[in-house]
Amino acid sequence: VRWVDDGQALSSSEAARWMDVTFSNYQKYGYGMFAVEENSGAKTIGFGGLIHPKGQVDAEVKYAFLPEVWNDGCATEFVRGLLEWAKYAHGLARAIATVAPENLASQRVLVKSGFRHSETRIESDETRTEVFEVQL
Numbered sequence: 084v085r086w087v088d089d090g091q092a093l094s095s096s097e098a099a100r101w102m103d104v105t106f107s108n109y110q111k112y113g114y115g116m117f118a119v120e121e122n123s124g125a126k127t128i129g130f131g132g133l134i135h136p137k138g139q140v141d142a143e144v145k146y147a148f149l150p151e152v153w154n155d156g157c158a159t160e161f162v163r164g165l166l167e168w169a170k171y172a173h174g175l176a177r178a179i180a181t182v183a184p185e186n187l188a189s190q191r192v193l194v195k196s197g198f199r200h201s202e203t204r205i206e207s208d209e210t211r212t213e214v215f216e217v218q219l
Contacts, residue, residue, distance in 0.1 A: 108134060108135070112133070112135065112142075112173070113172075113173055114132060114133045114142075114169070114172075114173055115132050115133065115134065116130055116131065116132035116133075116134065116145065117130065117131070117132050118130055119131055119146070119148070119157075119161055128148055128149050128151075128152050128157065129146060129147050129148035129149060129152070129157075129161075130146065130147060131144070131145060131146030131147070131161055131162075131165065132144075132145060132146075132165070133145075133165065133169060133175075133178070141177055141178060141179045141216075142169060142175055142177075142178045142179070143178065143179050143180060143181065144162060144165060144166070144178055144179070144180040144193075145180075146158060146161055146162065146165075148161075153188065154188075158188075158189070158192045159192050159195050159196055162192055162193065162196040163196050163197075166178060166196060166197065166217065166219055169219060170219040175219055176218065176219050177216065177217065177218055177219060178216070178217050178219065179201075179214060179215065179216045179217075180193050180198060180214075180215045180216075180217075181204075181212050181213065181214055181215075182212070182213045182215065183211075183212065183213070184203075184211050184212075184213055190213065190215070193215045193217075194215075196217070197217045198215035198216060198217040199215060199216060199217070200213060200214070200215055201214050201215060201216040202214045
């Protein structure tokens with residue numbers, strides 16, 4: 084969870100709220116976050132999906148994987164598959180992704196998956212967020 088929010092695991096109440104938001108997204112958009120398993124289905128190796136934080140118009144790609152599967156192409160395979168599914172199952176024409184400037188690995192995953200850097204946001208706490216976009 085190094086690159087997820089503050090890097091700390093969710094409390095029980097935060098996890099319950101996260102599940103409520105996820106169920107709400109599925110009701111509203113037909114998609115949300117889900118677990119990612121190994122091809123064999125034997126082990127959950129991460130999570131990912133599409134969200135609309137704070138009602139944002141564009142669907143945003145989110146994902147996180149266990150360190151043991153980093154650098155094996157899993158994230159790129161997931162993002163490419165997610166984008167295909169978003170386009171063909173939900174008719175999405177565009178998606179974005181936000182990344183910490185230091186998270187070069189995720190930036191490479193996004194570029195390999197067809198995204199291009201579109202802007203650098205300065206957040207309210209003065210931190211930077213890199214924004215990537217893709218046309219589907």
